[in-house]
Amino acid sequence: MRLRHFLLPLLAAPLLSACVNDGATYEIDNTREHVLSLIREQPYFWDSKVELFMVVSRMPACMRRHSLGTGTEKTRVEVYQVPSGAFIIKVGKRMFVTETQTCESFAKLDSEPPEGMGQLMGTFRAKKGVLVFVKEEKDDSSADE
Numbered sequence: 001m002r003l004r005h006f007l008l009p010l011l012a013a014p015l016l017s018a019c020v021n022d023g024a025t026y027e028i029d030n031t032r033e034h035v036l037s038l039i040r041e042q043p044y045f046w047d048s049k050v051e052l053f054m055v056v057s058r059m060p061a062c063m064r065r066h067s068l069g070t071g072t073e074k075t076r077v078e079v080y081q082v083p084s085g086a087f088i089i090k091v092g093k094r095m096f097v098t099e100t101q102t103c104e105s106f107a108k109l110d111s112e113p114p115e116g117m118g119q120l121m122g123t124f125r126a127k128k129g130v131l132v133f134v135k136e137e138k139d140d141s142s143a144d145e
Contacts (some may be wrong), residue, residue, distance in 0.1 A: 008113050012041040017096055019044070019045050020041070021040070021042065022040055022131045024037065024123070024124055024131040025056065026070060026124075026135075032059075032067035033060075035038070036056060036057075037057070037132065039052070040044050040052060040071075040131055041053070048076070049070045049071070050070075051070055052068035052069060052091060053066065054066050054068055054098065055056075055064050056099075056103045058099065058100040061103075062101075062102055066096070068094070068096060071091060073126055073129075074125075075091060076124065076125045077089040079121045080117045080118040080119060080120050080121065081118050081121050082113070082115070082116075084127070087100070088117055090117075091115045095108070095109040096108055096109060097109055097113075116136070121134045131133075
């Protein structure tokens with residue numbers, strides 16, 4: 001009886017190890033209180049799709065979790081900021097807009113906004129199997145001109 005209780009978790013471990021459940025954070029003001037966090041969840045090891053969620057947070061005022069749909073472990077998620085302070089989240093060809101004043105506004109965009117995408121702040125991507133946020137390097141060469 002005890003042998004069965006010992007072997008069952010060992011046999012299940014390889015099946016569960018293929019699941020993805022992780023996240024990464026973009027600190028908007030270089031503080032943990034004002035962030036956009038991407039969460040990836042793969043509930044079944046046999047499914048190559050992962051559910052993507054964006055957590056929008058400006059503590060202590062607000063925090064909300066919004067669905068970005070499905071992707072894969074290698075899906076890149078780009079974050080743009082428009083002059084109004086809103087953020088455009090690009091997942092492949094899908095785009096969403098959100099804000100951090102109330103954290104409630106979240107909408108899918110049918111196309112790129114007429115005023116443009118704004119400034120690319122960085123990209124959520126897998127690096128050696130781990131989800132990270134890679135900040136966009138600002139080009140300071142134009143400041144010298």
